[in-house]
Amino acid sequence: TLTLRTQRHSTTLTKMAGADGDDSLYPIAVLIDELRNEDVQLRLNSIKKLSTIALALGVERTRTELLPFLTDTIYDEDEVLLALAEQLGNFTMLVGGPEYVHCLLPPLESLATVEETVVRDKAVESLRKISQEHSPVDLEVHFEPLVKRLASGDWFTSRTSACGLFSVCYPRVSSTVKAEIRQHFRTLCSDDTPMVRRAAASKLGEFAKVLELDYVKSDIISLFTALASDEQDSVRLLAVEACVSIATLLPQEDLETLVMPTLRQAAEDKSWRVRYMVADKFSELQKAVGPEITKNDLVPAFQNLLKDCEAEVRAAAANKVKEFCENLPEDNREQIIMTHILPCVKELVSDTNQHVKSALASVIMGLSTILGKDNTIEHLLPLFLAQLKDECPEVRLNIISNLDCVNEVIGIRQLSQSLLPAIVELAEDAKWRVRLAIIEYMPLLAGQLGVEFFDEKLNTLCMAWLIDHVYAIREAATCNLMKLVEKFGADWAQNTIVPKVLGMANDPNYLHRMTTLFCINALSDVCGRDITTKQMLPVVLKMSEDQVANVRFNVAKSLQKIGPVLEKITLQNQVKPVLDKLATDKDMDVKYFAHEALSGECLPYEYS
């Protein structure tokens, strides 16, 4: 590969030296030759510029030479094929406009049969796109036969691709062809290979949408019922998704007889993966079947899913608790929640599986807005408090991260008594990722709890993180300080945190001294010129004498960082001398960063 590239460069040079060939042809010639370069990056590059090549060749040669070549180029790497499949979707004008768009079908057809799913999917996407550019006649003469060929192909790769094409041609063809398309789809729904049945099941909903209502009732429902009771659970679970679209299409009075038996069966399927899918799609299903069926059927089904024997299913259902309750018909929403849903939720709070508990914790706070102040205080608050004390940190974190919903309803004071110990415990958790997570919620909490509560209870924590032994925590802690100052203002910063941060500049541990610098980097902007110049800068300048080189070069970096906040005169009189001195430091890195700062983007005018 290397030699090839060198060759190319040398030819480029000879050319520049003065040849009189057609100047515009040369780069195109390179692109065409690189379509088959050994280096995949160069091939990819050429494929991405396929439109340039086509433009140069003109529509005629693109149709008769380039496309036949590309049709057989299916041996290439996936990423090249993927790029090719994508390019061809935008090629209509380059082959001569809609009149010739069918010339793009052969290469896309061969791409639609490769084994790599992403490539096939992209080819199908492009085929769907160019199908719209076919005239109704061309659609029947060229496109529809292609769909048929794919649908009856020997290999399942081609048959799976066919599944995605029915819905785009169906609305635009004659009724005889329509009948054929329906027949093909039916055949694929009962294909021998589960791959094809899965593809058909996943396209069932979209195909139903373009079908006439009568055929939805006659054809689609029977296919749906068959797929939903397929022997492979990987097929059955996809039928659940189709259920949503089908239910949306049917008039309310038909749902009970045509859809509900299958949906009920899916909610009680022997396979947990199918039940999981039902739980996962529950909100969509709820909207699709409407309030009446929700009340009679979905509420008990949801209860069962919340009590499912498989934790994965319970977790998926727990995730939907808030959305489900929110979408219940308003007239008796509260009653349904209180009598049917809440008892299950209470049990989930003490579930044996921590994923279930943490899924619940991420949505449970949302119930308070739905149930109102009194119910929240009486029924939900004990659950929140229990979850705040959960042994699993993720559960506690999820509760804390959603405090805002409760705040709106009952105010955070009700919680603060329990909140504090929970926060403190997370703040000191042995796992640094847990500590990191709680730090990220600090600005939010500070906003909810107010400055007084914060100063009294949480400020110490925030400062303690600055000397955590994990760098990621110290870094997050500095960022946290910046966000707090944004919330509480520069005055607050000057009184509460700046003195503490600057105090660390004298710490015997150089890592803590560096934290002072990192904090200054983060805070100078939000604290403003006054505090930066009067309080922070002297400390930074003094630290340039530090015996540890890492501290010194961070001084240089800090000076560069805070430069824009400072006045010109300060830079000239105070900063520059220090940087000049650092620029002659015995340590290489210190010198480097001092020079960087001196020539830095924000400083050149001041220093030159």
Place this chain on the structure above:
Amino acid sequence: MLRQRQTHGGQNDIKRGKNVSMETDIISTVEFNSSGELLATGDKGGRVVVFQREQESKSQPQRRGEYNVYSTFQSHEPEFDYLKSLEIEEKINKIKWLPQQNAAYFLLSTNDKTVKLWKISERDKRPEGYNLKDEDGRIRDPSTITSLRVPVLQPMDLMVEATARRVFSNAHTYHINSISVNSDLQTYISTDDLRVNLWNLEITDRSFNIVDIKPANMEELTEVITSAEFHPQHCHTFAYSSSKGSIRLCDMRQAALCDKHCKYFEEPEDPSTRSFFSEIISSISDVKFSHNGRYLMTRDYLTVKVWDLQMENKPLETYQVHDYLRGKLCSLYENDCIFDKFECVWNGSDSVIMTGSYNNFFRMFDRNTKRDVTLEASRENSKPRAILKPRKVCVGGKRRKDEISVDSLDFSKKILHTTWHPQENIIAVAATNNLYIFQDKVN
């Protein structure tokens, strides 16, 4: 009646007059694909050799059905795990073919730690014509480029390429002993001594642990998983065998974790035959579902057993593979042979089963007639197309003509890996570095 069909491997050594073969040439797995048109072997050197059955040809009718080398490639390389200071051998432990999905063929191969998905495809066209160089590869003077050439595809000699499509790594702490593709054609399992992991064939960065028998304290370890396989039709069922002689059937529909089995197959031990070696020889080395999905076959050191999925308390059939070794267990323990892992296979109609033994002998049991036969895979004793003579091992007493005494069996010649064509009576038998292919009838 089986006839010798072909032998592959080892020939060069014989021609060169030395009978030593490289350790890396030892065949470690052999597997037909679902149509029987292809046959793959893996060896200790990490290579995979794929054989293809010759199509019918009028000029050479006798060559029909012969398996010839189609593709050879290096599947695994020796590696070193720096964290654990462990060498990872390149030896191919198992090969499993995927059902054919387009013109190319796909197989999974695994060593102790890493499973790879290989694509074997043909190429018979080659693009020709460059803009910047002429036919001999000489760079053309750019000034002479006055028109653009689009490459044209020209036919060329058939080229078979093997490309690694996916690498499934970092999921096994212990040694992978088996892999099995699910009938949903979307997932497969890989099994090591203590765990079973479920993979999606298209996703390499994530697998799900569905069985974990690792005790909290490794000193309490009493049992390891020896093999696992998916049910041929029910995508939710798989079975795994253990070193204690039991088989567990799991239903993936019940729960995401299959630590709890739904069926447990075990035969109560006969106290009269109990000995120091009982536990070792009851360890199951291979488990296979029958093609119709009704039975399970297991191989332990001395027997092959067929289990009905509906009957958990005892096997339906038990076949003695080499019962004459029962008296020699002590010396087999001393030379480590007692830990050999023999595999077992069904024929296409589940009526005959086959498994290996020592001295290059392999055994076949007809489940209907209850007849069994011992055959020998050997280059010396059989010419091509010769009918295989049944062999007999004499047990005590007088040795008759054509019989071989237990004491003269060669325990270094063992047949661990065999495979049966999915429809026809063609078998492939791996005997150290040789692959023997036998066929029922040759036209």
